[in-house]
Amino acid sequence: MNYRHAFHAGNFADLVKHAALLQLLARGASDPAPLTVIDTHAGAGVYDLDSPEAQKSGEAAAGVGRLAEARDVPADLVRLLEAVSRLNGGGAARRYPGSPWLAAQALRRQDRYLGCELRPAEHAALGKALKPWSNAEAVCADGFALAAERCPRTGRVLVLIDPPFERGDDYAQVTRTVAAVQRKNPAAQVLIWLPLKDLETFDAFLRDLEDAVTAPILAAETRMRPLSDPLRMNGCALVLVGDTHGAQDSLERVCGWIAQILGEGGSARVYGL
Secondary structure (H helix, E strand, O other), X not given: OOOOHHHOOOOHHHHHHHHHHHHHHHHOOOOOOOEEEEEOOOOOOEEEOOOHHHHHHOHHHHHXXXXXXXXXXXXXXHHXXXXXXXXXXXXXXXXXXXXXXHHHHHOOOOOEXXXXXXXXXXXHHHHHHOOOOOOEXXXXXXXXXXXXXXXXXXXXXXXXXXXXXXXXXXXXXXXXXXXXXXXXXXXXXXXXXXXXXXXXXXXXXXXXXXXXOOOOEEEEEEEOOOOOOOOOOOEEEEEEXXXXXXXXXXXXXXXXXXXXXXOOOOEEEEEEO
């Protein structure tokens, strides 16, 4: 696979995904039961926004850069801004945290994080990013295969699925992984990130997912521009499977603000299935 997240770190899609992740972790923080977080495509953990890749794409400047300068940012996005600030020692955002760093710093001592990354170089970087946390583990393995295998049969679980969607079977792999996790632990939550190019591809995925699981499903679409070019990434979507209580209002605020403020004639839609 040729995908390199260094080009895209801190873009609008990261803001949607990471704000939602932090809100889910915060809502569960009052539950004393341990939480296991499994990240199927963890990446490097932390990204240099001064790198040639980030500078070439300009996506971070149009994403987290504009968010940091914006006024009237919804509280649901402030938690992410605070995390970015902590990573950068309170200074300008020169580094951006991926989901591994964000999850690890938000977890309690009794919780555990498992990040899967197949690329050797990114796996090595992931291990360094997670070094401060003894309850966080990086493995060089196929996250699709490992998610259900390492998912506890009981207890609180959050699985984050965020593949690059370069392979033709990625959508089917996501559906199979969610179904396998749900069979092993019906109480598990799964948060899925997907690109939004055209509605038919996304709607077909949702139909397949509905057929594969019986748990509640909440879908959130962030359309950064009209879906007129199916070859272009026109937005992104999040799909939450499992306990969706309390998530809809937050997702509406996050997706709506990002689409309207950072988008070009953007819009958002959050709905249950």
